[in-house]
Amino acid sequence: MTLHLAVALDGAGWHPAAWREASARPEAIFSARYWAELVAEAERGLLDFVTIEDSLSLQSTLLDGPDGRADQVRGRFDAVLLAARLAPLTSRIGLVPTATTTHTEPFHVAIGIATLDHVSGGRAGWRPQISARSTEAAHFGRRPFPRLDGSFSIDDEHVRALFAEAADAVEVVRRLWDSWEDDAEIRDLATGRFIDRDKLHYIDFAGRFFSVRGPSITPRSPQGQPVVTALAHARLPYEFAAGGADIVYVTPHSADQARAIVEEVRQLSAELRVFADLVVFLGDDAAERKARLDRLDGAELRSDAAIFTGTPEELAELLLTWRRAGIEGYRLRPGALPYDLEAITRGLTAELRGRGAFRRSYEAMTLRGLLGLPRPASRYAEVS
Amino acid sequence: MTRKRIHLAAHFPGVNNTTVWADPRSGSQIDFASFAHLARTAERGKFDFFFLAEGLRLRELKGRIHDLDVVGRPEALTVLSALAAVTERLGLAGTVNATFNEPYELARRLSTLDHLSDGRAAWNVVTTSDAFTGENFRRGGYLDRADRYTRAAEFVRLSRELWDSWQPGAHLADKSRAQFVRPAAIGTVHHEGPHFAVEGEFTLPRSPQGHPVIIQAGDSDEGREFAAATADVIFSRHGTLEDGRAFYADVKSRLARYHREPDQLKIMPAATYALGDTEEEAAENAAAIRRQQVGPQTATAFIEQVWGRDMSAYDPDGPLPDVEPDLSEGVSQGRVPFGDRAAVAAKWRALAEEKKLTIRELVIEVTGRQTFVGTPAGVARQIDEHVQADAADGFILVPHLTPGGLDEFVDRVVPLLQERGAFRADYTGTTLREHLELS
Numbered sequence: 001m002t003l004h005l006a007v008a009l010d011g012a013g014w015h016p017a018a019w020r021e022a023s024a025r026p027e028a029i030f031s032a033r034y035w036a037e038l039v040a041e042a043e044r045g046l047l048d049f050v051t052i053e054d055s056l057s058l059q060s061t062l063l064d065g066p067d068g069r070a071d072q073v074r075g076r077f078d079a080v081l082l083a084a085r086l087a088p089l090t091s092r093i094g095l096v097p098t099a100t101t102t103h104t105e106p107f108h109v110a111i112g113i114a115t116l117d118h119v120s121g122g123r124a125g126w127r128p129q130i131s132a133r134s135t136e137a138a139h140f141g142r143r144p145f146p147r148l149d150g151s152f153s154i155d156d157e158h159v160r161a162l163f164a165e166a167a168d169a170v171e172v173v174r175r176l177w178d179s180w181e182d183d184a185e186i187r188d189l190a191t192g193r194f195i196d197r198d199k200l201h202y203i204d205f206a207g208r209f210f211s212v213r214g215p216s217i218t219p220r221s222p223q224g225q226p227v228v229t230a231l232a233h234a235r236l237p238y239e240f241a242a243g244g245a246d247i248v249y250v251t252p253h254s255a256d257q258a259r260a261i262v263e264e265v266r267q268l269s270a271e272l273r274v275f276a277d278l279v280v281f282l283g284d285d286a287a288e289r290k291a292r293l294d295r296l297d298g299a300e301l302r303s304d305a306a307i308f309t310g311t312p313e314e315l316a317e318l319l320l321t322w323r324r325a326g327i328e329g330y331r332l333r334p335g336a337l338p339y340d341l342e343a344i345t346r347g348l349t350a351e352l353r354g355r356g357a358f359r360r361s362y363e364a365m366t367l368r369g370l371l372g373l374p375r376p377a378s379r380y381a382e383v384s
Numbered sequence: 385m386t387r388k389r390i391h392l393a394a395h396f397p398g399v400n401n402t403t404v405w406a407d408p409r410s411g412s413q414i415d416f417a418s419f420a421h422l423a424r425t426a427e428r429g430k431f432d433f434f435f436l437a438e439g440l441r442l443r444e445l446k447g448r449i450h451d452l453d454v455v456g457r458p459e460a461l462t463v464l465s466a467l468a469a470v471t472e473r474l475g476l477a478g479t480v481n482a483t484f485n486e487p488y489e490l491a492r493r494l495s496t497l498d499h500l501s502d503g504r505a506a507w508n509v510v511t512t513s514d515a516f517t518g519e520n521f522r523r524g525g526y527l528d529r530a531d532r533y534t535r536a537a538e539f540v541r542l543s544r545e546l547w548d549s550w551q552p553g554a555h556l557a558d559k560s561r562a563q564f565v566r567p568a569a570i571g572t573v574h575h576e577g578p579h580f581a582v583e584g585e586f587t588l589p590r591s592p593q594g595h596p597v598i599i600q601a602g603d604s605d606e607g608r609e610f611a612a613a614t615a616d617v618i619f620s621r622h623g624t625l626e627d628g629r630a631f632y633a634d635v636k637s638r639l640a641r642y643h644r645e646p647d648q649l650k651i652m653p654a655a656t657y658a659l660g661d662t663e664e665e666a667a668e669n670a671a672a673i674r675r676q677q678v679g680p681q682t683a684t685a686f687i688e689q690v691w692g693r694d695m696s697a698y699d700p701d702g703p704l705p706d707v708e709p710d711l712s713e714g715v716s717q718g719r720v721p722f723g724d725r726a727a728v729a730a731k732w733r734a735l736a737e738e739k740k741l742t743i744r745e746l747v748i749e750v751t752g753r754q755t756f757v758g759t760p761a762g763v764a765r766q767i768d769e770h771v772q773a774d775a776a777d778g779f780i781l782v783p784h785l786t787p788g789g790l791d792e793f794v795d796r797v798v799p800l801l802q803e804r805g806a807f808r809a810d811y812t813g814t815t816l817r818e819h820l821e822l823s
Contacts, residue, residue: 019557019564026557026564030589032468032500056489058570058585066585070567075555076587078496084465085500088416105484107440107520108459115462119416139488141581185456189406192681195456197449200442213519215449217442219414219456296562 002357003319004275004329004371005349006096007042007341009035010053011073014279015290016061017297018336019073025338029073032085038337039086042093045345046359048370049094051127051229051331054079056100057136064148065135072297080112087120094367096125096229101169102162103131103140107212109169110176113226114218122222122366127229128170128244130162154234163240168207170228170244175203177225178378179215201380223368224375231277233304235264242268246373247329249277253306255325262326273371276327277305281335282312282343290335305333312347320357390771390807391650391778391820392798393477394426395435397786399443402656402752403454404676404784411787413454416466418787423467425787426474429794430808432819433475433506433597434467435619435780436460440481441517443718445685446694450718452682454786461493468501475816477506477599482539483513483532484521487580491543494596495588503592503815508599508619511536516717533606535579540598540614542575546586547595549573555589593817612638615649616822619780623653623755628775650820655755655779657763659792670757673784674748683744686751689716690728700743704736755779764800771806 012019012026019026028034042050058074060067079097087095095116099109109126117124131137132152137145146158153159184199203214230241231249241248248265252258262274279301281290286309294300301307308315319330332348334340352358364370396419397403404410412418423434438460443450460478467476476497480490490507498505511532518525527535554569575582600607600615611618612635622631631653636646658673660666678686680700688695692710709729714721722728736746756763770776783789801807813819 020559020562024559026559027555029557030499030555032502056492056587058587066570068567070565071562072564074565074570075550075589077499078493081461081465081493081496081500084462085469087466088420088469103486104489105521108485111459112462115458118414118458119463119466121416135584138583140486141583142486180456187405192406192679193451194405194454195449195451197451200449200455210522211519211524212521213441215442217440217457218459 001320001323002359003323003352004048005344005352005358006049006051006094006275006329006331007047007344008051008053008277008331008333009038009337010333011059011076013336013340014303014333015293015297015301015335016072017293020296021293021336021339023339024336026073030075030077035082035086036089038341039090039093039095041338041341041345043090045349046362047093047345048329049096049123049125049367051096052079052082052098054098054100055129055131055136056103056139057131057133063150063152064133080116083124084116084119087116087123090120090123092123092362092365094123094125094227094370095120096127096227098127098129100131101128101166103136106169106172106210107176110173110216111218113173114177114216114221117221117223117226118218122368124221124223125227125229125367126173127231128166129231130159130166132159132162154236160236163236165209167240167243168205168209172203172205172210172212174225174228174244175205175379176212176214176216177221178380179203180218180220181378181381182220182224185219220378223366224378225368227367227371227373238265238268241265242272245272246371247273247275249275249331251277251305252322252327255321258322258327259325273328274326275329275331276322277331277333279303279305279307279333279335280315280340280344281307281309282315282340282347284311286310293336312343312351315348316351316355316357319352320355323357387805388771388777389821390767390801391652392429392431392807393433393435393475393652393778393780394422394431394790395437395654395780395782396422397454397783397789398437399439399454399457401453401677401682402782402784403786404673405454406679407676407785409785409788413786414456414458416463419463419467420470421787422783422790423471423474425790425794427471429790429798430811431474432778433477433504433816434464435477435508436463436479438479438481438510439718440484441520441718444716445688446715450685452679452685461497464505465497465500468497468504473504473811473814473819475504475506475597475819476501477508477597479508479510481510481512482536483511483527484517484523487539487542488546488582488584491546492587494543495547495591498591498593498596499588503817505591505593506597506599506617506816508601509536509540509615510601531579533602533610537610537614538577538579542573542577542580542582544595545573545575547590549586550589552590593815597816597820597822608635609638611635611649612644613642616820617650617652620651620653622775623655623779625770625773625775628653628770629773632774632776648822650777650822652778652780653755653776654782656752656782656784657756657793658754659758659760659763659796661759663758663762666758666762670754674753677784678744678748678751680744683747686747687732687743690722690725690732692725698743702742704733704743704746760796760800764797764804767797768801768804768806
């Protein structure tokens with residue numbers, strides 16, 4: 001029984017004090033080289049893909065608004081551009097940036113991810129994300145959002161609307177990716193036509209939040225449909241993922257929870273791939289390392305995902321146990337970079353290979369290929 | 385008086401008929417290898433920057449997608465970010481529309497590109513008011529023509545505020561003092577203007593150039609004034625010596641009003657070229673390229689845009705038919721319109737009659753001819769003369785072939801410009817601002 005492995009890259013790792021570790025390089029976070037080294041390490045480990053976190057506001061410990069803290073990593077690159085910067089430096093690993101659907105234009109997101117797919121030769125994905133923060137909305141000044149306080153609820157009308165908008169955005173993006181059929185470019189000398197315009201399609205999306213006419217300005221990309229992924233913790237985002245994503249990242253804290261979540265997701269979609277997110281600290285001294293970072297930060301690490309501390313061998317056992325509960329792959333969030341990333345790419349992958357559960361070489365050129373997803377024909381192509 | 389230094393940029397061939405695809409050497413307009421080839425060629429030639437245009441809706445003629453020219457482009461900044469990985473010194477300039485973007489997001493993307501390229505990012509600011517393009521976006525075509533430059537000016541001003549909002553040295557990464565950033569070094573931007581209301585903190589430290597280079601391409605009085613107030617480079621259409629000198633003098637004279645020196649705004653007209661071993665051969669090559677650029681169907685499409693009616697019944701290799709233009713409505717969407725179509729039609733008819741031209745010959749005659757035609761030595765001399773005569777500070781070269789259209793220029797003309805002492809033998813700086821000698 002094999003499994004898929006991805007890592008989630010962000011800052012100096014997922015512990016807020018990780019940048020203070022001896023092996024951390026916080027001075028290089030705003031350089032291309034820093035990220036190039038991380039993604040090269042992930043590719044050496046033959047991982048399926050890396051995700052890159054993003055948001056249109058500064059990181060904060062508060063639900064809504066900056067916290068003024070200077071002792072944690074603050075600042076991030078635009079994730080799509082960072083992924084594109086890494087594409088020519090890698091050749092097999094998938095690149096999955098986050099891009100918000102709340103304040104962006106679906107048209108721009110569609111051509112950005114399609115372009116990432118072109119420059120990477122078919123290794124692009126996308127993690128659509130909503131933002132409910134009023135302080136982030138104030139960066140755009142178009143829509144006033146209510147201030148989020150302690151009573152934030154996913155069933156709130158405001159949040160429901162943002163998910164509905166995100167679902168429309170994914171639909172628009174997917175239609176735009178299909179709006180050029182694969183063989184639209186003909187270069188026909190006899191008639192002087194560069195394209196067969198019958199193979200370019202208006203998408204004519206009209207919804208509650210926006211209307212988009214199409215077609216895309218960007219020809220269909222190598223994967224046709226780059227891989228769409230979504231993080232989800234509850235029914236509403238499960239529905240969002242089932243409606244538009246290829247992969248959902250869920251956050252069980254036990255094998256029983258994993259089984260229950262997989263069952264719930266399966267009721268919504270038979271095709272959606274279910275990955276589990278885990279924050280991981282690896283090594284013989286993992287628990288002590290995490291405890292030391294907690295002390296440095298002045299608080300115990302909290303996370304939506306389960307936090308694992310232990311050896312790569314122990315983690316491999318856990319992943320295989322959850323695998324039997326229906327989890328098909330994992331997005332591991334390294335507690336500290338590059339330390340826990342290297343423990344994944346060198347230690348964990350070796351443990352999994354020893355159990356026949358992970359690849360020994362890349363078996364495909366595209367991300368869809370690595371994930372066993374077929375390349376779909378354009379929805380607009382007529383079946384002849 | 386010191387000799388002016390020439391600045392050169394390479395324009396990735398676009399989606400006009402000037403890009404020849406019906407040539408066996410024509411490669412992909414979308415594969416990354418094409419962008420990488422042209423960018424590496426430009427860097428081998430020590431060019432200042434690489435330039436990408438943009439169009440956010442596919443062009444239409446007679447209500448249908450125009451199919452005779454190259455179609456299909458990437459998202460500009462995404463390709464430029466990838467190119468930053470395969471080049472080291474070349475500036476990376478992208479055209480991005482200020483109408484269909486928001487300052488916080490775009491300023492952040494440009495800052496990201498500047499960081500990821502170690503200081504090589506440039507933004508060609510364009511605006512559009514047409515509802516046709518707006519149909520692809522949330523807000524539609526909401527902008528009045530008159531507001532285009534006020535929006536662009538406010539957009540750039542606000543972007544610069546965001547770029548400046550982290551103090552220099554704000555990113556400390558000091559492990560021993562537990563200060564990733566210097567406390568209180570991240571400022572809050574409060575902006576309330578006619579076009580934008582933005583409040584909050586930016587997500588990136590000041591980038592290597594501080595401010596990515598701003599390019600402006602509009603030619604109207606408002607466009608020139610906006611450039612004089614705001615831009616670092618003007619991408620102009622005035623490639624001839626006389627036009628270029630008039631434009632150059634006009635724009636440079638506007639700078640004092642904004643307390644700027646003449647060399648703080650570089651004027652770089654678009655330029656095309658055709659080379660040959662002899663003057664005769666160059667002229668023949670130029671004519672051959674123009675015949676490729678204006679095929680029979682393209683010739684018909686051109687006169688249809690002016691006449692406003694279906695002209696497909698007329699042989700493009702025959703005479704212009706005796707029909708009047710239909711001025712009721714335009715047939716073309718998504719490109720710059722032909723102003724007064726009645727006047728243009730009358731002028732074209734007179735020219736065709738005077739020179740006994742067929743439809744195709746007429747279109748070849750009236751649409752852009754190459755800026756520079758000659759031997760490599762002749763073209764090098766012409767370029768240098770234009771710059772020394774204050775018709776330009778340099779040129780944005782537009783090859784007619786993707787991706788190899790710049791190869792010959794870099795191999796044969798650049799060394800001669802270097803021999804003349806008019807163009808750098810190697811890069812002396814690392815950032816685009818340094819290449820352009822901008823402070």
